[in-house]
Amino acid sequence: MQIDLSTIDYFTESGSVEAVTSRTGNEADERLATVWAMLVKHLHAFAKEVDLKQGEWEAGIDFLTRTGQMCDENRQEFILLSDVLGLSMLTDAINNRELASATESTVMGPFHVKGAPELPMGANISLDGKGESCIFEGYVFDQEGNAIEGARLDVWCDNVDGYYDVQQPDIQPKWNNRGIFKTGQDGTYRFMGAKPVSYPIPHDGPVGQLLEKLGRHPNRPAHMHYIVSAPEYRTLVTHSFVDDDQWLKSDVVFGVKASLVANYEHSPDGDAKWRSPFDFILVKDTTN
Ligand code: BEZ
Numbered sequence: 001m002q003i004d005l006s007t008i009d010y011f012t013e014s015g016s017v018e019a020v021t022s023r024t025g026n027e028a029d030e031r032l033a034t035v036w037a038m039l040v041k042h043l044h045a046f047a048k049e050v051d052l053k054q055g056e057w058e059a060g061i062d063f064l065t066r067t068g069q070m071c072d073e074n075r076q077e078f079i080l081l082s083d084v085l086g087l088s089m090l091t092d093a094i095n096n097r098e099l100a101s102a103t104e105s106t107v108m109g110p111f112h113v114k115g116a117p118e119l120p121m122g123a124n125i126s127l128d129g130k131g132e133s134c135i136f137e138g139y140v141f142d143q144e145g146n147a148i149e150g151a152r153l154d155v156w157c158d159n160v161d162g163y164y165d166v167q168q169p170d171i172q173p174k175w176n177n178r179g180i181f182k183t184g185q186d187g188t189y190r191f192m193g194a195k196p197v198s199y200p201i202p203h204d205g206p207v208g209q210l211l212e213k214l215g216r217h218p219n220r221p222a223h224m225h226y227i228v229s230a231p232e233y234r235t236l237v238t239h240s241f242v243d244d245d246q247w248l249k250s251d252v253v254f255g256v257k258a259s260l261v262a263n264y265e266h267s268p269d270g271d272a273k274w275r276s277p278f279d280f281i282l283v284k285d286t287t288n
């Protein structure tokens with residue numbers, strides 16, 4: 001049978017979106033079809049708006065290829081790319097709306113390690129003994145101000161040289177500056193550690209090169225990471241930031257929120273150089 005070539009809609013610049021999205025089959029998952037259609041719509045609009053040159057397309061493909069090649073079990077360059085694009089924080093914001101009065105969330109980052117040791121209240125997580133000692137303490141509350149007993153705090157931070165233990169496995173003790181604590185009956189937690197310092201995100205790969213070309217610095221303001229969880233509450237992924245840090249206004253991954261900046265006071269009892277009180281408010285999980 002002869003095909004009537006004049007009736008075929010071949011790919012054109014003006015009809016590019018429809019050309020691609022009309023191929024999606026009825027059996028495609030509904031959400032996937034929606035997300036795919038929006039991705040094609042905005043990606044094609046982007047290419048048209050910047051009048052994408054062939055060499056720029058090639059440079060983009062090369063950049064994404066090198067980003068993928070940089071990834072292994074210890075390094076996730078694509079998440080770093082999402083972070084510096086602000087996409088990680090935007091996703092976090094979209095998924096944590098309507099949480100007035102609760103502690104705000106922020107990026108997880110790539111340096112969390114599952115299985116950190118569970119430590120008794122007051123224990124010291126700074127195993128290398130470096131840096132300025134600091135007591136981290138506070139309450140975990142619900143939104144009505146009731147203390148939550150048995151809330152789990154998974155905490156981690158860098159050492160005084162600005163590296164996480166997993167970045168320096170041959171230099172730092174395993175589990176340096178990490179631990180898991182559970183709140184007591186009164187909802188309090190307390191642990192000793194080193195005052196975190198600011199550090200650059202890994203910038204020896206394609207994302208670092210991109211930052212340099214954009215005239216952007218790679219630094220994060222000093223922070224302590226927390227995953228706070230309790231049965232029947234939404235798990236909170238957040239940080240407390242050190243209040244005098246020079247990078248608070250220009251965190252490379254946009255993770256800072258005013259409510260997450262913690263006080264660092266000189267400890268009055270002399271048991272540590274610093275004391276940083278910080279409370280958490282968890283939201284009831286209504287999804288089940
Ligand atoms: C971090 O805070 O550990 C982190 C977050 C995003 C990118 C790199 C590191």
Ligand code: FE
Nearest residue numbers: 109111223225
């Ligand atoms: Fe961090």
